[in-house]
Amino acid sequence: MSNATSSSETGPHIPTFLEICAGWHRTAENVDKFNRLLTTDAKIAQTPKELIWTLNKAKLYRFVPQVPEAERKKVPLLMVFAIMNRPHVLDLRPGHSYAEYMLKQGYDLYLLDWGAPGPEDRNVTFDDYTLEYLPRVIRKLKKVSGSDEFSMLGWCLGALISTMYAALRSEDGLKNLILLTAPLDFADKTAGGFTRWSSNPAFKASTIVEKLGNVPGDMIDNGAKMLKPIENYFGSYTMLWDNLDNPNAVESWHAMNTWVRDTIPMAGGAYEQLINDFYKDNRLMEGTMKLRGETVDLQQLKANVLNVIAEADHITPPCQSERVMDLIGSQDKEIFRVRGGHIGIMAGRGAEKNTWPHIDAWLAERSD
Amino acid sequence: MTQSNGEFNPFDPTGMLKGMRDSNMEAWAKMMVEYVNTDAYAESTGAMLDAWLTTSSPFRKVMEKSVNQAMEQLNLPTRDDVTRIAERLTNIEMRLDDLDAKLDELPQACGNPSSEAT
Secondary structure, rough: OHHHHHEOOOOHEEEEEEEHHHHHHHHHHHHHHHHHHOOOOOOOEEEHHHHHHHHEEEEEEEOOOOOHHHHHHOEEEEEEEOOOEEEHHHHHHHHHHHHHHHHHHHOOOEEEEOOOOOOHHOOOOHHHHHHHHHHHHHHHHHHHHOOEEEEEEEHHHHHHHHHHHHHHHHOOEEEEEEEEEOOOOOOOOOOOOOHHHHOOOOOOHHHHHHHEEEEEHHHHHHHHOOOHHHHHHHHHHHHHOOOOOOHHHEEEEEEEEHHHHOOEEEEHHHHHHHHHHHHHHHHHHHHHHHOOOOOOOHHHHOEEEEEEEOOOOOOOOOOHOOHHHHHOOOOEEEEEEEEOOOOOHHHHHOOOOOOHHHHHHHHHHHHO | OOOOOOOOOOOOOOHHHHHHHHEEEEHHHHHHHHHOOOOOHHHHHHHHHHHHHHHHHHHHHHHHHHOOOOOHHHOOOHHHHHHHHHHHHHHHHHHHHHHHHHHHHHHHOOOOOOOOOO
């Protein structure tokens, strides 16, 4: 507010009337700027890409390569994000975009956007995502890239879908699988708020789906925010207020807030399955998960696996991602632990110095 | 935003508020995280959600029924009609996608890969 300085010798500086006026003027300007940042959208997902396939709401994009064909990695990479958020966090803003980074490393890069389910999609389940949509996406990717082999990067529920796909269709050409904060093992019912809430008998996913159809995006968003209520409802905004004079911090906050605000519903069938089959019954780890009548046997997963775990993840606590490594049939598998949270490890400031180069180094060795 | 040098300045109210905020926020955050991770919170949230869904459901049903009746009277499709059509469209889209893929494979199957559709 003021430039007042104080020292123990002189006591607090008493501002002049003009200084007080200037301070209030600056505060008023900052309030205006703060409000504008809260209510407007930043330009995110700006890396050039072309739409190459659609089915229902799902879209497959191919990013325009930034490296000459001769220098490109031979094995294309498909990025599969969660089903209840937009995938733009993988291409957050120019200069700080995972997609942009991987393009510069020479990858032929594809992004699957599941889209926002409508009322007609209330019965869509993980069976559909894993065995109806994903195989068709991969068929298209193989055709466009001309490669029979591919790598897949799944994040959050996208990692869950990718893991099940990799186990069920192990002969489909998947060479490398990168799992980011993958919620797979729900044996520990006290690990993380989501597990604790959803395993409580008072929480009835079936009632939610029966009454609402698809689960509204705001409900999911608020559920996630309630895991750390003070940080999410207050801390994020106080941090912005404190950093209004820092253009980098403001730009970063604005881009992230734009992505966070863009909530989408989750298909009712998938939500019910997530809570009942995964969170409550832990079927994937127990070996009793069936999709379209086929049992998901993790031993059949043979692709090379890099399992990236966020040590401070409050949405997918590390214990939910660790045990899968003992169950999969892959010979080449590695766990990479990163200091950070569920989103921060890929979209935070440290991502381009830590997580991205490690993924690139691991994948580059296995992409030619 | 405001100067915060850890000393009390009566002429900087924003700074005073910030100081108070910073000293309390971390404690509140820890306390709230512990609270939302209790069984009592899980049970009360589940019960509240259930109660809200149960009490709001009859109103929603009445509203849906009356809108559906009005639409039928006006010879207009209801939400359910549109939803059913959209579901069928998705199935058709899947079949088209499979047909498209089969057509792409056809030139290769006929031994003429050069004419493969792009």
